[in-house]
Amino acid sequence: ILNVEQSPQSLHVQEGDSTNFTCSFPSSNFYALHWYRWETAKSPEALFVMTLNGDEKKKGRISATLNTKEGYSYLYIKGSQPEDSATYLCAFDAPNAGGTSYGKLTFGQGTILTVHP
Amino acid sequence: ETGVTQSPTHLIKTRGQQVTLRCSSQSGHNTVSWYQQALGQGPQFIFQYYREEENGRGNFPPRFSGLQFPNYSSELNVNALELDDSALYLCASSQNPTEYPTQETQYFGPGTRLLVL
Numbered sequence: 581i582l583n584v585e586q587s588p589q590s591l592h593v594q595e596g597d598s599t600n601f602t603c604s605f606p607s608s609n610f611y612a613l614h615w616y617r618w619e620t621a622k623s624p625e626a627l628f629v630m631t632l633n634g635d636e637k638k639k640g641r642i643s644a645t646l647n648t649k650e651g652y653s654y655l656y657i658k659g660s661q662p663e664d665s666a667t668y669l670c671a672f673d674a675p676n677a678g679g680t681s682y683g684k685l686t687f688g689q690g691t692i693l694t695v696h697p
Numbered sequence: 698e699t700g701v702t703q704s705p706t707h708l709i710k711t712r713g714q715q716v717t718l719r720c721s722s723q724s725g726h727n728t729v730s731w732y733q734q735a736l737g738q739g740p741q742f743i744f745q746y747y748r749e750e751e752n753g754r755g756n757f758p759p760r761f762s763g764l765q766f767p768n769y770s771s772e773l774n775v776n777a778l779e780l781d782d783s784a785l786y787l788c789a790s791s792q793n794p795t796e797y798p799t800q801e802t803q804y805f806g807p808g809t810r811l812l813v814l
Contacts, residue, residue: 586739614801621807622698622807623701623804623808624787624805629802631801669739683730683745683801684745684753685730685803687739687740687741689739
C-alpha cells in the first residue's frame with residue numbers, strides 16, 4: 581500500500597505571510613508528483629506536475645520543489661492572500677510497464693490553508 | 698474551470714439501491730479516471746477507462762463498475778449501496794499516457810456527492 585502523507589493537516593496564516601507545506605511519498609518506483617489546489621464547491625485545479633529530482637516549478641506566488649531520492653515535495657506560497665484559502669493536495673504517480681504514467685494517482689489527505697485578512 | 702462536468706451534483710439513496718453517476722470529459726481527452734473521497738481523506742482511485750475498456754482498478758469491490766462511451770464520456774455504477782459508500786465521487790479526464798507521455802495531468806470535475814441512508 582502506497583503511503584502519501586501531507587503536513588500539516590491544516591494551517592491558519594495572516595494575509596501577507598509566506599507559508600509552506602510538505603508532501604512525503606515513496607522514494608522508489610516514482611514517475612511524477614502532482615499538486616492540486618481545491619477550493620470549496622469547485623473542481624480541484626492542477627498546479628504542478630513534477631517528474632525530475634531537483635525540479636522547481638513556479639506559478640505566480642506559488643512554487644514547488646521535488647526531492648525524489650528522499651521522497652518529499654514542498655509547496656510554498658509567498659505573500660498569502662485570502663483567495664489562496666483552499667485545500668492543497670499532492671498525488672503520487674507510479675510508472676506503468678512502458679515507463680510512462682500509470683495514471684492511478686495516490687493522494688495525500690490534503691493541507692487545509694486558511695488565510696485571514 | 699476544467700471543462701469536465703459531472704451529474705448529478707448531489708444524490709440521496711438508501712442502502713441496497715443502485716446508483717449511476719455521469720462524467721463528460723474535457724474535449725480531446727480519451728481517458729477517464731474515477732475517485733472516491735470519503736470525509737477527511739484524500740481521493741482514492743476506483744478505476745480508469747480508456748478506449749471503452751477498464752484500464753486499471755483500485756481496491757474496490759466488483760459492485761463498483763463503469764462504462765466509457767465512444768465520445769469518451771463515462772459512467773460509474775454502484776450496486777447494492779452500503780452506508781460507507783457515502784462520499785464525494787470525482788472523475789478526471791486526461792490524455793492516455795502511452796499515447797501522450799508528457800501529458801500526465803488529470804483534470805477533475807466538481808464531483809457528485811452521494812449520501813446513502
